[in-house]
Amino acid sequence: MKKIFIILALILPLGAVQAISLDSLFAKKTAHLPEFSVVDINGKTHNNDTVKGKYLVINFWATWCPPCLKEIPAFVEFYDKNSAMVEILGMDYEQANKEKIKEFTETFMVNYPIILSDNNNQSEFSKFGEIVGMPTTVVYAPDGSLAEYFMGEISMKDLEKATHIK
Numbered sequence: 195m196k197k198i199f200i201i202l203a204l205i206l207p208l209g210a211v212q213a214i215s216l217d218s219l220f221a222k223k224t225a226h227l228p229e230f231s232v233v234d235i236n237g238k239t240h241n242n243d244t245v246k247g248k249y250l251v252i253n254f255w256a257t258w259c260p261p262c263l264k265e266i267p268a269f270v271e272f273y274d275k276n277s278a279m280v281e282i283l284g285m286d287y288e289q290a291n292k293e294k295i296k297e298f299t300e301t302f303m304v305n306y307p308i309i310l311s312d313n314n315n316q317s318e319f320s321k322f323g324e325i326v327g328m329p330t331t332v333v334y335a336p337d338g339s340l341a342e343y344f345m346g347e348i349s350m351k352d353l354e355k356a357t358h359i360k
Contacts, residue, residue, distance in 0.1 A: 227338035228321040232283065234307040235299070236291050240283055240337075249280045249341065249357040251332040254325050256288040257298055264327040266302050268350040273306045276359050282306035284320055285305035287328060333357060 222233050229248065231241040233312035253269060273282045286295055286308055299308055311319060319325070322332050326345070333342040333356040342356035 217336050224234055225340045226332045229341075230318050230321050232285075232309045234309050235296055236307075238307065239304070240281070240307060240309070241249045243340045244343075245281045247336050249336060249359070250334045251280060251282045251353065251357070252285055252322055252334075253282065254287045254322075254328055254330040254332075256286060256294070256328055257290065259328045265300070265347045266304060266331060268348065268353060270303060270305050272350055272353045273293070276357070277306075280357060284308040285322075287319070287325065310340065 227242065230270070231243055234238050239316065241319060253265075264331070269282055269284070284304065284306055288311060290310060292310060295308060295310060323343075327343075329347060331342075331344040331348055332340070333344075333353075335341040344352060344356075
């Protein structure tokens with residue numbers, strides 16, 4: 195019994211430190227859509243003006259991330275149904291070759307813009323807050339306010355709830 199109390203005494207402070215550090219990380223997320231400008235793999239620029247009046251869903255992902263790959267069909271379906279009201283930007287958080295990613299998006303039938311983490315876009319990624327794991331999805335309302343922040347795989351239902359679109 196004494197060993198259990200000793201173990202708990204050692205573990206509980208770690209949980210408190212974890213909570214504090216998570217709170218500080220969450221505090222770093224951007225409560226309002228920052229000024230940004232990124233270029234997708236097809237050369238098209240996306241910025242505050244191109245998403246004005248729409249929900250903006252920013253998904254940080256990577257090709258080596260299994261939960262990221264599992265959620266792609268939900269993003270594809272949601273964008274297919276709602277692209278008039280929603281813009282989705284898939285922010286590929288890995289140093290990857292553009293041709294490899296284009297091939298990947300064709301295989302997965304990705305229908306929304308993919309942004310590479312390259313010299314053109316890297317500084318823009320950090321404007322959306324601290325990314326501590328993947329996938330991470332940030333949803334901004336049409337007025338630019340932060341609507342939702344997800345860590346981990348999300349579903350069609352999560353996207354509908356965050357954007358109030360069914």
